[in-house]
Amino acid sequence: VAAGSAAALVAPAATLAQTAKTTRRAARTPKSTAPSASRAEIEKQKQYVAQTLKAIREFPLENRDEPAFVFRPIKAGRARKGR
Amino acid sequence: MVGDDVLFLSVTELSREIRARRLSPVELTHSYLRRIKWFNERLNAFTTVTAELALEQARAAEREIQAGRWRGPLHGVPYGAKDLLATATAPTTWGAAPCRTQTFGRDATVIRKLREAGAVLLGKCAMIEFAGGLGYRFANASLDGPSRNPWGTDRWTGGSSSGSGAAVAAGLCGFAIGTETWGSILCPSAFCGVTGVRPTYGRVSRAGAMVCSYTFDKIGPLARSAEDCAAVLQAIAGPDPGDASASNEPLRLAGRVPRPISKLRAALVKMDYSKGGQPEAGAAFDAAVAELRAMGMRLTDATLPAIPAAEAAGLLITAEALSAFEPFYRDGRVKGLRDVYAPHQPEINAAATGADLVKAWRIRVKAQEAMAEFFSRFDVLVTPNFLSVAPPVTQDLYEALPYGDPVGAFGNLCGLPSVGLPCGFGRARMPVGFQVMGAPYDEATILDVAEAWQKRTGFHRERPPLRESPATAR
Numbered sequence: 001v002a003a004g005s006a007a008a009l010v011a012p013a014a015t016l017a018q019t020a021k022t023t024r025r026a027a028r029t030p031k032s033t034a035p036s037a038s039r040a041e042i043e044k045q046k047q048y049v050a051q052t053l054k055a056i057r058e059f060p061l062e063n064r065d066e067p068a069f070v071f072r073p074i075k076a077g078r079a080r081k082g083r
Numbered sequence: 084m085v086g087d088d089v090l091f092l093s094v095t096e097l098s099r100e101i102r103a104r105r106l107s108p109v110e111l112t113h114s115y116l117r118r119i120k121w122f123n124e125r126l127n128a129f130t131t132v133t134a135e136l137a138l139e140q141a142r143a144a145e146r147e148i149q150a151g152r153w154r155g156p157l158h159g160v161p162y163g164a165k166d167l168l169a170t171a172t173a174p175t176t177w178g179a180a181p182c183r184t185q186t187f188g189r190d191a192t193v194i195r196k197l198r199e200a201g202a203v204l205l206g207k208c209a210m211i212e213f214a215g216g217l218g219y220r221f222a223n224a225s226l227d228g229p230s231r232n233p234w235g236t237d238r239w240t241g242g243s244s245s246g247s248g249a250a251v252a253a254g255l256c257g258f259a260i261g262t263e264t265w266g267s268i269l270c271p272s273a274f275c276g277v278t279g280v281r282p283t284y285g286r287v288s289r290a291g292a293m294v295c296s297y298t299f300d301k302i303g304p305l306a307r308s309a310e311d312c313a314a315v316l317q318a319i320a321g322p323d324p325g326d327a328s329a330s331n332e333p334l335r336l337a338g339r340v341p342r343p344i345s346k347l348r349a350a351l352v353k354m355d356y357s358k359g360g361q362p363e364a365g366a367a368f369d370a371a372v373a374e375l376r377a378m379g380m381r382l383t384d385a386t387l388p389a390i391p392a393a394e395a396a397g398l399l400i401t402a403e404a405l406s407a408f409e410p411f412y413r414d415g416r417v418k419g420l421r422d423v424y425a426p427h428q429p430e431i432n433a434a435a436t437g438a439d440l441v442k443a444w445r446i447r448v449k450a451q452e453a454m455a456e457f458f459s460r461f462d463v464l465v466t467p468n469f470l471s472v473a474p475p476v477t478q479d480l481y482e483a484l485p486y487g488d489p490v491g492a493f494g495n496l497c498g499l500p501s502v503g504l505p506c507g508f509g510r511a512r513m514p515v516g517f518q519v520m521g522a523p524y525d526e527a528t529i530l531d532v533a534e535a536w537q538k539r540t541g542f543h544r545e546r547p548p549l550r551e552s553p554a555t556a557r
Contacts, residue, residue, distance in 0.1 A: 001215030001243055001295070001400065002266025003222075004469070004484035005491060038423060045424065045431045053435060055394040056442050067444035068451065069298075 085114045090254040091546055094160050094311035097257055101148060101159040108148070108159030112141035112203055115161045119205065119255050122549060127230045128249035130166045131173050132206040137161060140203040147201070156314040156337075158201030163250045163259040166207035166226075167214060167293035168194055168302075177293045178210035178226050178243070181416035191291025192326065193260060193302055193319045200318040205256050209246030214264060216295035216404030217417070217425040222476045224422040229476040232275060233547035234513050238473040241274035243267040247305045248275035252547055258306035258315050262292065264299045264400055265495040266488060269518055272305060272503030274473035276514030278533065278543055279305040280312040282320065283523045284498025286334065290325030296403040298328075299396070299495055308543050309502060309533030313337070316526060332524045341531040342462075345379030349532075350461040352385055352490055359485035360470030367507030367515040368467045375465065378539055380532075382465060388453035393492035395443040395450065401432055402440055447496055454497045458522035463532055465519055466490045468503045472513035490520065500526045502533045505542040514545075 089097075089106065100106035116134050123129050144159035169175050169187035176182050190198065197204070209230050211219055222229035222239040230245035232238040233253035240249045244261030248271025251259050261268045263281045272279030280303045287302040294300065304315035313336040322331040351372065356365040376382060405428060411417040417426045424431070457464075474483030494501050501520040509515045521529040537543050 001211075001218075001264050002270035002488070002491070003215075003219070003239075003242055003480040004270070004486065004488050005215075005265040005267075005495075038427075041424065042427050042431055045427075046434065049432055049434055052394045052397055053439055055391040056398060056439055056446065059391050059442070059446055061442070061445050061449070065445045066448060067441055068447040069444060 084117060085110055087254060090114060090118060091307070093308045094156065094257050094306060094314055095308070097160050098156040098158070102153050104148065108141040108144040108203060109138065111159070112137050112161050112205070115205055115256055122253055122255060125231060125236055126233060126249045126253055127209050127227055128246040128253060128255055129163060129206040130176055130178070130209045130226060130246065133170070133173050133204055136172055137203050137205050140198070144201050144203065154201040155318070157197065157318055159203065160257040161203040161205045162197065163205050163208040163247060163256045164194060165210050165244050165247050165259070165261050167210060167262060168260065169291040170194055170204070170207065173207055175207065176226050177213055179212040179420060180226055181411060181419040183226060187291070189291065192288040192323050194291070196319050202318075208244070208250055208259055211243035211245060212420050212422065213404070213408060214243040214262060214267060214293065214295040216264065216400065217408060217420065217422065217428050219422040220424065220480055221422070222480065224420070231476060232473050232513070233549050234276060235473070235511055237475055238511070238513060239274065239476045241270035241473060244271050244305065247271060248277060248279075251275065251277045251305050251307060253549055254546070258304055258311055260315075260319070261303060261305050262295075263301050263303065263495070264295045265396060266491050268301075268303050268305060269468050269491065269501060269503040273468040273516035274514065276505040276516070276542070276545060276547070277305050277307060278309050278312055278505070278537075279303065279503045280316055280526065280530070281494070281501045282316060282526060283330070283332075283500045285328045285330035286332070286500070286524070286526070287316070287319050288321070288323030288326040288329040290323050290329075294407045296400045297407070298403065299400055301498075309504065309530050309537055312502065313530050313534075330524070334524075334526065336527060336530060339527055341534060342528060343379070344375070344532055344535050345381070347380060347462040347528070347532065348460065349375070349380050349382045350385035350457070350464045351382040352387060352464055352466040354467050354470055354486070356470050361472065361509055363509035364467070364469070364471055364515045367509060368517050371506035371517050372465065374540065375536070378535060383461075385457070385461065385464070387489055387493055388450065388457070390446060390450050390453055392450050392496045393487060393489060395446040396492050396496040398435060398439060398443045399447070401428070402435065405429060405432065450493060451497045454493055454499065462528055463519050463521050464490065465517065468516040468518040472509040472511065472515060490518070494520050497523070499523060500529055502529045504533055504536055505545070506540070507542060
């Protein structure tokens with residue numbers, strides 16, 4: 001996962017620019033991050049996840065819109081190989 | 084020993100010299116190993132150097148070629164492999180401190196295919212821990228610290244295929260193998276000024292590769308030209324009983340007749356550089372678009388479908404990564420990672436429900452259908468590959484790269500192929516790139532565009548200002 005994409009995993013794109021503004025002064029290396037600062041960051045990331053979930057939940061889909069994966073029964077004696 | 088001019092040759096050029104017996108694979112391998120010795124401490128491109136194996140493979144290649152048994156364009160060409168691909172004779176660290184001594188005793192399918200093609204494994208390339216699947220905020224979220232950019236060693240290479248990008252850019256190997264879940268081939272390609280191909284999902288077997296995300300991971304080449312990427316991709320692609328997702332869709336890149344780019348319908352997806360991008364990078368992209376138009380490409384402004392692709396991709400990747408790395412949470416090894424927030428990811432993402440995941444899967448189909456319609460109107464999509472140059476290695480990456488990646492979100496959510504190409508320089512004379520994305524399994528068309536671009540331009544032939552004296556190196 002690329003860096004910007006890693007950020008997007010926890011923050012919808014629209015919030016990333018705002019994050020940059022608010023963290024510019026507070027940027028620090030992980031080793032110097034105090035526990036309380038870590039807790040604040042964890043809470044911030046939880047908010048980003050909430051925004052991601054909001055976007056997913058609000059996207060309209062019909063009942064018949066199926067997921068991308070296909071379930072296939074496996075015949076007897078035929079184990080499917082993984083990676 | 085051969086000189087820098089040879090070490091920076093493309094795979095195609097190296098291969099021609101090797102086949103004609105004007106260049107010894109053994110001498111070439113010795114020379115790359117010497118260059119690695121010189122620069123690796125500064126760049127952190129390789130986690131493990133497999134010198135003995137490399138020389139053994141090089142000697143075997145030389146014997147075969149001298150006997151008239153030439154295997155193909157990779158025969159005798161040295162390469163590096165991202166350190167999440169299992170190798171029988173070297174550790175495979177996944178870039179993570181808890182896995183520093185991990186071994187598998189077998190080769191990943193990609194490693195085996197490259198061995199069978201006669202390529203020479205120089206070593207394992209550094210990477211972001213767990214390929215960034217558990218998130219990371221600083222470039223030092225890697226086993227031995229950040230990989231450093233050959234174009235400016237105070238800057239990062241991008242990730243998660245960090246060492247692969249550095250090794251190719253610095254002329255430490257002929258080509259490298261990287262992987263992409265979301266951005267991990269294209270990002271180092273952009274930041275290091277090299278060419279990288281993210282193949283269609285399923286194009287290359289992932290058997291023996293670390294899983295970051297079961298339904299997003301792709302393996303692809305980083306090299307000094309699109310032609311090189313085509314040669315490597317041809318060698319590693321194909322079905323594999325060891326990976327149920329590996330496709331048997333035919334790939335015929337060698338000897339293909341390229342489609343003239345004037346005949347292609349190209350979508351131009353512009354990005355907003357005002358939200359954290361750099362105007363110099365925007366200027367380089369605009370110049371690239373003007374050049375493509377001068378080459379006869381018909382570019383039409385286009386927009387992406389109104390679907391929350393980034394959110395769906397983000398949720399699915401996070402959920403799959405949390406599942407894939409669950410053993411590290413169970414026994415506490417996750418606390419050994421460099422990123423301080425990785426141990427907290429289950430808590431951070433606890434609000435996601437099973438229904439949310441299923442919804443993301445259903446959104447994924449909508450995105451696929453929308454992109455199928457998109458690629459019924461267009462043959463390729465042209466867009467920037469990152470809106471800024473490589474950031475300093477110590478910078479907070481959330482701050483350094485604050486813009487979204489909507490094209491990457493659709494590309495990876497839908498498993499679409501893309502090629503990253505250098506197109507100029509931005510701030511501090513760091514490389515800038517753009518990308519050409521295509522329809523599933525249509526790597527040939529995006530490589531047609533890439534090869535035409537590189538026949539016309541010389542950005543891919545630029546070399547970083549590395550010197551063998553640390554005192555003069557940047």
